[in-house]
Amino acid sequence: xxxxxxxxxxxxxxxxxxxxxxxxxxxxxxxxxxxxxxxxxxxxxxxxxxxxxxxxxxxxxxxxxxxxxxxxxxxxxxxxxxxxxxxxxxxxxxxxxxxxxxxxxxxxxxxxxxxxxxxxxxxxxxxxxxxxxxxxxxxxxx
Numbered sequence: 001x002x003x004x005x006x007x008x009x010x011x012x013x014x015x016x017x018x019x020x021x022x023x024x025x026x027x028x029x030x031x032x033x034x035x036x037x038x039x040x041x042x043x044x045x046x047x048x049x050x051x052x053x054x055x056x057x058x059x060x061x062x063x064x065x066x067x068x069x070x071x072x073x074x075x076x077x078x079x080x081x082x083x084x085x086x087x088x089x090x091x092x093x094x095x096x097x098x099x100x101x102x103x104x105x106x107x108x109x110x111x112x113x114x115x116x117x118x119x120x121x122x123x124x125x126x127x128x129x130x131x132x133x134x135x136x137x138x139x140x141x142x
Contacts, residue, residue, distance in 0.1 A: 006083060006137060007041050007076075009060070016055045018136040024128055025053040033125035035118055038062060038071035041079045045071075053125060070114030072098075072130070078110050082130075083137040094130055095123075 004011045025031065031053040038047045047062035048055050059066055072094060074082070081091040090096045090109060097110040112119055119126065 006080060007044055007046075011137070012046060012058045012060075015133055015136040016058055018140070019129055019132050020054045022128070022132055022135075025125060028124070030125040030128065033122055033129070035069040035122050035126075036067060037114070037126070038068050040071060040073040042076040048129075050129075055129075068114070069118045070112060070116075072110050072112055074110035075108070078108055081108075082110065083134050085134065085138045087134070094127055 004014060019025065025033070033053040034050055036047060036049045038045050040046075045061060047057075047059040047066050047068055049057040049059060062068070074097070078091060078097070081087050082097070090100045094110060094112065098112045100106045100109040101111040
């Protein structure tokens with residue numbers, strides 16, 4: 001497990017390095033992923049500005065002057081489960097987690113917000129980018 005606490009500045013920098021060095025994001029057109037999105041962990045929101053499948057900038061507490069297309073929100077506990085090396089069922093993948101929140105109205109899962117069309121146009125790259133949170137948090141699975 002990573003000794004850096006989830007959601008700290010250091011954690012986001014490690015995550016950015018993990019995403020930007022991921023060879024999978026460079027294949028199958030993932031390098032065209034240019035949609036900015038936010039991640040909200042409880043009351044803390046971070047904007048990830050994407051450029052060609054890489055995180056260009058991590059913006060803590062974005063304002064109205066920042067732009068994003070979609071986001072993913074959840075309480076801190078849901079994110080802590082999501083980044084576990086082996087996460088529990090339904091918090092292992094964004095669509096499964098969103099389904100539990102949006103359709104089944106269950107607490108403790110992640111929820112997608114924003115432009116659904118853009119989410120699904122970029123789903124594979126977006127999912128991979130989120131999965132890399134787990135890699136960064138667990139020292140690359142080591």
